Amino acid sequence: MSRLDRCYNIADLREVAESRLPKGVFDYIDKGTEDMQSLGNNRSAMTDIKLLNRVITDISDIQLEADIFGSSAAMPLAIAPTGTAGLAWYEGEFELAKAAAASGVPFTLATGSNTPMEKLANEAGGRLWMQLYMWKEKHFSDELVKKAARNGFEALLWTVDIGHGANREHNLRNGFATPYVINAKSVVDMLRHPTWLSTVMGRYFMNGGMPKHVNYPEGYQMPITGNVSKLGDKKPTTKRADQLSWDDVDRLRDIFPGKLLIKGIMRADDAEQAIEHGVDGIVVSNHGGRNMDSAPAPIQVLPEIVKAVDGRMKIIVDSGVRRGSDIVKCMALGADAVLAGRATLYGTAAGGEAGATKAIDILKDEMKRTMAYIGKQRVSEISQDDIWDGSLPGRDAI
Numbered sequence: 001m002s003r004l005d006r007c008y009n010i011a012d013l014r015e016v017a018e019s020r021l022p023k024g025v026f027d028y029i030d031k032g033t034e035d036m037q038s039l040g041n042n043r044s045a046m047t048d049i050k051l052l053n054r055v056i057t058d059i060s061d062i063q064l065e066a067d068i069f070g071s072s073a074a075m076p077l078a079i080a081p082t083g084t085a086g087l088a089w090y091e092g093e094f095e096l097a098k099a100a101a102a103s104g105v106p107f108t109l110a111t112g113s114n115t116p117m118e119k120l121a122n123e124a125g126g127r128l129w130m131q132l133y134m135w136k137e138k139h140f141s142d143e144l145v146k147k148a149a150r151n152g153f154e155a156l157l158w159t160v161d162i163g164h165g166a167n168r169e170h171n172l173r174n175g176f177a178t179p180y181v182i183n184a185k186s187v188v189d190m191l192r193h194p195t196w197l198s199t200v201m202g203r204y205f206m207n208g209g210m211p212k213h214v215n216y217p218e219g220y221q222m223p224i225t226g227n228v229s230k231l232g233d234k235k236p237t238t239k240r241a242d243q244l245s246w247d248d249v250d251r252l253r254d255i256f257p258g259k260l261l262i263k264g265i266m267r268a269d270d271a272e273q274a275i276e277h278g279v280d281g282i283v284v285s286n287h288g289g290r291n292m293d294s295a296p297a298p299i300q301v302l303p304e305i306v307k308a309v310d311g312r313m314k315i316i317v318d319s320g321v322r323r324g325s326d327i328v329k330c331m332a333l334g335a336d337a338v339l340a341g342r343a344t345l346y347g348t349a350a351g352g353e354a355g356a357t358k359a360i361d362i363l364k365d366e367m368k369r370t371m372a373y374i375g376k377q378r379v380s381e382i383s384q385d386d387i388w389d390g391s392l393p394g395r396d397a398i
Helices: 010-020 023-030 037-048 092-103 117-124 138-150 169-174 184-191 194-206 246-255 268-276 298-309 324-332 342-374
Strands: 066-068 071-073 077-079 107-109 128-132 155-159 259-265 281-284 314-317 337-340
Touching (some): 010 023, 077 092, 077 107, 107 117, 117 128, 259 268, 268 298
Parallel strands (some): 077 337, 155 259, 259 281, 281 314, 314 337
8 A cells, every 4th residue: 555545634645745855845835934823823714614514415416516717627626826846746736737637627837836837738738727926027927927828828816915025934944945055954854855855856957957947037947046136237136026006907907818816815805906907806815824924814804805796706715725624614605716735735745646636536525525414415505504603704794
């Protein structure tokens, strides 16, 4: 029996990932920011919500299919953008995208990925979404958006909650910053994980050297140990933009023909602004607890945002999803779909495509079982009525 066969939940996959990855890589994936309050609250807020079981009812034909932007998905789930997938496994984005395609759910490619978007478009199959960080040199961001459109990516997720960067102190301690610092500590860390060193970094070196951010603008596709800020005074910095406005949304709307989503919405008034600017959907997200440590959990603000949107655009939620029952809770509170990041990334780190598929299958099985408990055979039937009122977040907002 393989290690994957002995993984019965996402926590088991996380344990395998932790044993396989260097501490710097694993902590980057697994931890949040500062005191990890937001990270912990994402899970506690999710687990605090309780579902009411329904008995003596027909549960003989439970189906998980859901409509996501006009196309059927095998379940109301899409894979969130995770920039370290390529360090969790060799070309981990490609492995995860193949798993998503085979499982019938959309996959989102991160801007900072190590696998070219062209490879995914030509070889991965399935439904592909592209994540965007806006650079100060906005024309570079626009070029990436146009490139994604040319390669058939059906949706664009603009991540807007990055601010002035995240205070992830554990990354600094581990040397896992930008650029990646190779020192005695990080070298020892890698040497303690010889399988990862040979199957991930070794394969990159055999195929061109240190992994790069290959979807960055030409001239900035430096190895992860490089620093674009040292390219010279005549070179742009490619730092993330700190001067943004809703005019940027209008520009993206003009240049991207597919679905446009804003990721990082946590306020009802921002959601209403998104509607006014023709956005197709939002992702209610606190970046998995990786940015502002004092942020509430997305599941806590979701009811108020759902009330404000009132069906005028699609609402996706992320952060803290580790069980299929979590997906049911999000749907019951009004979400149209859920993004999963760490859950499937643990699977990728544990076993590439097979591990990612395992993670999705676990979530599917758990979701189906939960739907049986609450007596619902279709995703469209899940409602607030399935939640015990005493556990609802923001009850007055609903």
